[in-house]
Amino acid sequence: GGAAAAVGLLAAFALSEPLTRRIVRIEKAVADIGEGKLGTEADVRGSDEVARLARGVNAMSVRLKELDEMKRLFVASVTHELRSPLGAIQAQAAEMAASGVVPEGERDMLSRIQRNAARLEHFVASLLEMARIERGELEFSPKPASLGPIVEDVVLFFTARAREAGLTLVPAIEPDLPSAPLDPDLATQAVTNLLSNAIKYTRSGGRVEVSAKRAGDVLEVAVKDSGIGIPAEALARLFTPFERVKNPLNAQGVGLGLAITKAIMDKHAGSVSVTSSPNQGSTFTRGQTLQLHFGVQGSDPFASKGKWNFFGGFRVLVCKMPRKPRLYSPGSLNHIISRGNRHQEVFESPNQYEDFLGSLEAEANKGWIEIHGNTLMPNHWHGIAREGPVPIGRVMQAVLTKFAVRSNKYNGRSGHVFQGRFKSYLIRSDEEAKEVLRYIHYNPVRARLVEDPAKWRWSSHGEYAGAVAERLTVTGLILSSFSPDTAIARAAYLKFMSTPPPQGVRPDCIPTLDRLAGTVERQSNLPAGSLREGPLGDQGRLARNRYIRLAAEAGVPARYIAAYLKVSPSTVFSAMRS
Missing domain, CATH: 1.10.287.130 (Signal transduction histidine kinase, dimerisation/phosphotransfer (DHp) domain)
Known part of the structure; x- marks a missing residue:
């Protein structure tokens, strides 16, 4: 029974x-x-x-x-x-x-x-x-700019208006604020909207304070007023279009200013928040953490760890995608599927993307997430972006706080990235993660997809392949090469930056390349400069292959080895594999 x-x-x-x-x-x-x-x-x-x-x-x-x-x-x-x-x-x-x-x-x-x-x-x-x-058509052109002068200009613009309203306008702008990547016009509009609101909803005789400061790892602009305040039940809807707070001052407005401000901050991958209570005024804050475009610039945290590779003169965090992509996370992460022989993870619907996003965030709160391959590449999400905005910054913040990238074959000790070796470095604390985000943010990825299919014979190894980052929202990227004949690659090209690679050799690589060239030429009994000038016989070609491997092991990117030797990148990659 x-x-x-x-x-x-x-x-x-x-x-x-x-x-x-x-x-x-x-x-x-x-x-x-x-x-x-x-x-x-x-x-x-x-x-x-x-x-x-x-x-x-x-x-x-x-x-x-x-x-x-x-x-x-x-x-x-x-x-x-x-x-x-x-x-x-x-x-x-x-x-x-x-x-x-x-x-x-x-x-x-x-x-x-x-x-x-x-x-x-x-x-x-x-x-x-x-x-x-x-419609997703808000123009956004970030460039390094200081936040201080922007806030000063807005305060100066509103000085006469505040005086006419009988208000005391008090600026408190910290000197020598560091530059940050932002759109000056949009940043000005966002600060203008906040200050305009503060003046509009503050009675004559009141006080409005505007501050811009660096607080640890945050650049922050705050507008504080002694106005009528905002009821608690209205705070949640405050940034909704056409939402207006009932007020005894009969202030004019249509309820779009704060919604536009929020959209501007979303474009910067930033945030806008408010603390308020009725009759006690309000404090609006535009604060950006290191994951955001108003972060504080830092140095390379992995300068000696070999974690970075170069594309078009810009650095990018890289890993190699294994033959069978795997995700070390349970639940709906299984929605990531493989397509064809390329083993590319593709979302079939926005629902799958949302499930994936939620699982990543949940797992990030528990501890480590280990991710293989292209899973986080923004171009894989581009098709879903047509269904609505994809909050790439949000998932990057969730994952990059605690993550590890490992090569399946080498178990995290070393691996092959585009036939060049790298050392994987596990991020073990939030502080290390902040350093990573800071560095990624100030070294954006710029590379191009080659339109000539004939060039993909060698470029698919990674010299130009798929190294794309959406200019407006991505703060970090885990990169792997992918086939150029996919719809994903074509779609990515439409909206992503396309920058030709720089010619020549990066200056800081030249001493290493010169030193190794002299050593190999002496050991191989070759005339000085022959590795670069040629022509080379069989012995010279063997010496050149040895030189290429030594330069790669010294951390010189393949593209600069090729430029130094005046050979094609395919020659360099072949030597690395030999």
């Missing part, structure tokens, strides 16, 4: 588990739709009631996405139509004001027309900006 009951229980469990998993997928899809991820579909197959429910949810999701797109197109169209007549009104009003022919009694009316036209123009500009953000 007991055995029969046990068998029945196991059978019931076996039947119920698949059903439970399918229902969970539907629940997750509904939750994603509720969070605004329109177009999300439940991956449930079959013909029973659960499958029909899933198809109904999927149809609803698709329809909601279509309606949302119609709304966006309508707003964009109306906004564009408003710009021309609004510009004409502003120009005519300005001309009338400058002419001096407006009667005294009508000047106040003309002034109101100008103020309202300016407010409407700001509203239209905000709508257009929000439309660009929702």
Whole structure:
């Protein structure tokens, strides 16, 4: 009897588990739709009631996405139509004001027309900006810049306005703030939005403080006011488009400023936060940690550990993808699949990507994650990016705090990267991880995909292959070569940076290359300079191959060995393998 009951229980469990998993997928899809991820579909197959429910949810999701797109197109169209007549009104009003022919009694009316036209123009500009953000078209051009002068300029711009409002504007900008990669125009807009809000919601006689400082590993801009404050229930919705806090001051606005600010900080892989309570003012903070574009520059933490390889003069963290990609993490990481003989991990749907992201974050909180190959390459996620923005920075932050990269064949001691040796170095603490992120961030990857298929015969070893990083959001990259004839490679090329490699040899490599050349030429009884100038006989070619291996073991990248010897990279790679 007991055995029969046990068998029945196991059978019931076996039947119920698949059903439970399918229902969970539907629940997750509904939750994603509720969070605004329109177009999300439940991956449930079959013909029973659960499958029909899933198809109904999927149809609803698709329809909601279509309606949302119609709304966006309508707003964009109306906004564009408003710009021309609004510009004409502003120009005519300005001309009338400058002419001096407006009667005294009508000047106040003309002034109101100008103020309202300016407010409407700001509203239209905000709508257009929000439309660009929702379409993923917000232009972002980061470059090394100091945050201090940007904040100073914004404070100077608002000084007269604060004085007119009866407010005390107090800047506290730390001198000599380090430069950070940011878009100066967008950074200015973000600070402007915060300061404008603070002035708008602070009563006459109040105080607004603006600070910019370095706090350990963080560059931070904070705007603190003594205004009306924000109720706790409104804080969670504060950065939602068109969300406005009810206020006794009847401050004008449309509720887009903070939403735009958040989008700008997302573009920088940064954040914006607020602490507030009613009648006690608010503090808005734009703070970036080392994973972000406002991090503090550092030196190479692995200068002597051989962890880095060079592509186009820029450094990138690399590892070799094993023949059978494996992920040392349980659960839904099994959604990463292999395609064809190339063994490339590909996400089949946004749901699989989200499952993977969640599992990575969960595992990162537990301890170590060991990842092989291309799993984290952003170009593998590019196809999903069309379904909506992919928060690459978020998963990189989760994983790079505690991770290890190992070669399957060499068990973490050494491995082959594009036929060049490297030493794997395990990150064992958060502090070491911060150093890695800091270095990656200030040494972005730039390489190009070669369009001429004939060149892939040698470039697939890695000299040009697939070394791509999305300019706007990626702070780190684990790299492996991949076949150029995949849709992933073609899609990556469309949106990723394409920079020709520098010509010649990197200056700091020349002393090593000269020293080794002299040694090999003396030992092989070759004339000085013959390795570079040629022509070489059989003995000379053997000496050159030995020289290439010595230079590679000394840590000189293959491309610079090739440039030094005036040979093709394929010659260098062949010598490394011999």
